[in-house]
Each structure stands twice: as structure tokens, then as C-alpha cells.
Amino acid sequence: MTRSGRVVLVLGGARSGKSSFAEKLSGETGLNRHYVATGRAFDAEMEERILRHQDDRGTGWITHETPLNLTANLRSIDSDDVVILVDCLTLWVTNLMMAEADISSASEGLLSYLRDTASTVILVSNEVGLGIVPDNRMARDFRDHAGRLHQAIAAVADDVFFVAAGLPLKMKG
């Protein structure tokens, strides 16, 4: 790695406070803040969730929406004076599955960018593998893809946090 930037992975469950924690970390860097949203509003419920997140985040962010072309978007922003908050990886994996994209190659592209980023990149993702094995194959495949991506990113990350009830637990760094 010839990275001058920094990579942080923030894992947590649903409504664990992982996004708020990642936003706080972003603010503490003092860098110019970019928010890269992977979510797409498929329905009213999703739209409501996205709007609530925007509201929580407040102003001072440059927002990008990138359901699929995450890495290209990150490369276009990349600079040593920015912090990029990606929220979240599990939605990106979902979008890639929906689009029947090649997930290994998309993941490898992201990892390759992270290995030599100039930016501070904070990636938020849902831990989804701690419940009962899901009934349907697609959900099992999704758990596998998400889990593998988390392991690969954690391996190259400077810091990894697990957030529960709004409290961060440092796993690495």
C-alpha cells in the first residue's frame, strides 16, 4: 500500500447509531466533508429513511448518490483534503445483486482504491450475519457477499469499529 489517506470501517446493526458515529468521526477530521449515499428510494418507507438520515446529518456536506458506481465516484472525489463518508456498503451490495453485477470484481475495484486512497474514507455497513440462517437463497448469498466484503475491507482498514446502542467498540486500530 502506498496510501497517504486513511480508511475507517464502521460496522453495526440496524438503528445502532453507526451513521451518527461515522458523521461525528468525519466532523472531527476538520476536512471537507463528502457524503456518498448508496441508497435508492424504492418506496415511501425508504424515502422517509433517507430523508431522516439527511436531517440528522445537518448541513456542511457535499452529497453524492451512487447506487452502483461507487469506486468511480470515490476516485473522482479523491483528495488529501477531503473526508468521504460512504453510507452504506450493504445497500451497495444489494444494488449490485439487483443489477446482477459481478460483485467480486466490484469489491476488488473498491479494495484497490482503498489501498492507495489519498482521502480519509469512512465506510459504514450493516452487520447482518448474527441472526438465524435466512430461509431464502438470495438472503443467504447477500450475507455471504456482505461478510466477505467486511472481512476484506477490515483487513486493509486503519481502524474498525463495531457500534451498538450508539457506543463504539474498537476492533482494530
Add this chain to the structure above:
Amino acid sequence: MTRSGRVVLVLGGARSGKSSFAEKLSGETGLNRHYVATGRAFDAEMEERILRHQDDRGTGWITHETPLNLTANLRSIDSDDVVILVDCLTLWVTNLMMAEADISSASEGLLSYLRDTASTVILVSNEVGLGIVPDNRMARDFRDHAGRLHQAIAAVADDVFFVAAGLPLKMKG
């Protein structure tokens, strides 16, 4: 906060040993022990689970059953010579949802009590947000309510533990 008491949050999965750990903490205080059960026996399985819990707990407890009016009940017991074990918050949230009660206002009431309690209050709750996104809206709403409540209580708590396989991990305190 003008609290003279103490607030402890114990989070964990199903059969993680969180209740036993909370009971052990309660015993160690040397205070008079009150057990506030939020569970209701809807069916034989639930009744069996409640009886098993009572059995595990042993004697020496004053037991209260309060599926809905948790905060009023806590206020009526409140005293600096008691420890109150609330088991569990997720069942309380379930009961509030079933009763179509206003969950934000009920949560705010509980938080307001916790901010100035004279008692040692130990609250047990299930972490439910670490599996696959549930299919149905009600389960997703439940995860949101539970997650938000956990974050809010963790923010005012003195100590927060995450229990897995009977082993407590201190997240705060």
C-alpha cells in the same frame, strides 16, 4: 441530571445469559431487589419461558408485572435502598406496539425517570438489529424503536454491557 441512583443497561441476544448476568449484578448491590417483568404470557410457550426465568432467579425478589405502565411502576418503587431489574425493554416495546401506544412519548417518560432516579436501575434488553432486514414492516419498525431506545438509554446510563455466551463486555462505564 440530578440523579443519586445508578443506571445500567445490559444488552444481549436471545439466550445470551443477559438476564442471569443482570441478576448477579443486582445481587452484588446488597440492596433490596425488585424485579419488574414486562412479559405477558400470551401462550403456553411464553408461560414456560417466564416460569423458567422465575426459577433461575430464585427467591429474595419482590416481583412486579407491568406490560405497559413501566415508568409509573418504577416511580412507585423508586428509593435509594432498592435495585430494580427491568426484564426486558424489547418486550415492553412489543407491548406498546400491540397497544398502539405512543412509543416516543413512553420512551421519553422512561428516560426522564432514569435521568433523576434514586434507585439502582438495571435494564435488560435484546439486541435485535444484527440479522437480515426482516420481510415485514412491523418487524422493521420494531427494530427501529428498540434501537432508538437502546441508544437513548445508553446515552444516560452509567454502565452498558453487551453479553454474549454469558460473558459481559463493557461498552461504557
Add this chain to the structure above:
Amino acid sequence: MTRSGRVVLVLGGARSGKSSFAEKLSGETGLNRHYVATGRAFDAEMEERILRHQDDRGTGWITHETPLNLTANLRSIDSDDVVILVDCLTLWVTNLMMAEADISSASEGLLSYLRDTASTVILVSNEVGLGIVPDNRMARDFRDHAGRLHQAIAAVADDVFFVAAGLPLKMKG
């Protein structure tokens, strides 16, 4: 306990990297490596998962397949110059449930062996209790059996790890 060996429990979610971590621990002991697989290939997907695991593991292992008679198998290998990797306990519990075996007595047999093992035994298991309560009774019973077994083994283990995103968190030891 009159144990001369060592007992290690490795818990984690699906695709958390728990097996790889347990394999690394096994290799570090420098002992002769035995791999005890509890999984059975019911279908093509399961077969694929088993083959991928074998592939990840590499050579240098003596492999045993024991969907049900785990303890008898462990006793037959037991020796102070071996490390035994059991992967995984949740599949064993599933197999016992399918076979309508007496799970308490099977668990007690395993615990009794672990209390006086001469081997280094590393047990891998899935944490499955951190999602929404499952709809069906069998899945709830499975969570109960798995959770109780984890607590009992953690109580006798020298070391307990919780693995997320490939990173081990030491819970005990």
C-alpha cells in the same frame, strides 16, 4: 477439572471469518491438526460451502465427519499432541434436532469431555440470537439450544473469542 488440555470457543456470525481465525489458532499450536466437521451435505449449496471451507483450510489436516456422535469422536482422537478444530457447534445442534436426539444429554456429554480433555480443542460456532425473534417455533428452540450450549462451553473454556469482519475480540482468557 483435571484438564491438561485447553478449550477455546470461537463465536461469530455468518461469513465473519471465524473459521479462518480458528484455523490460524490451530496452526499456531504446532500440534497435529484434526478437523472435525459436523456439517452434512444435504444439497448442492451445502456441498459447495463444505468444499470451499476445505479449500480455504489447505492441507495438513486429518479430517473427521461426525454429524451426531461428536463426543465419541473427540474421545477417540484425544491426546496431548493434537489440536482438534470442531466446525461447527450450531450444525451439530441442527443435526441433533433433526435426529430428535436428547440435546441436553448430548451437550452434557460434550461438556464432560471438555472438562478433562488432554487435547487443545477449538470449537467454532455461529452466534444466531441477535436478529428478530424468528416466526417459527423450531428456529426459536434452535436459538435456545445454541445459546445455552454457548454459555455452558464459555463457562468451562480457557479462551472465548467473538469474531466480526475477520477481527477477533477476546471475551475471556
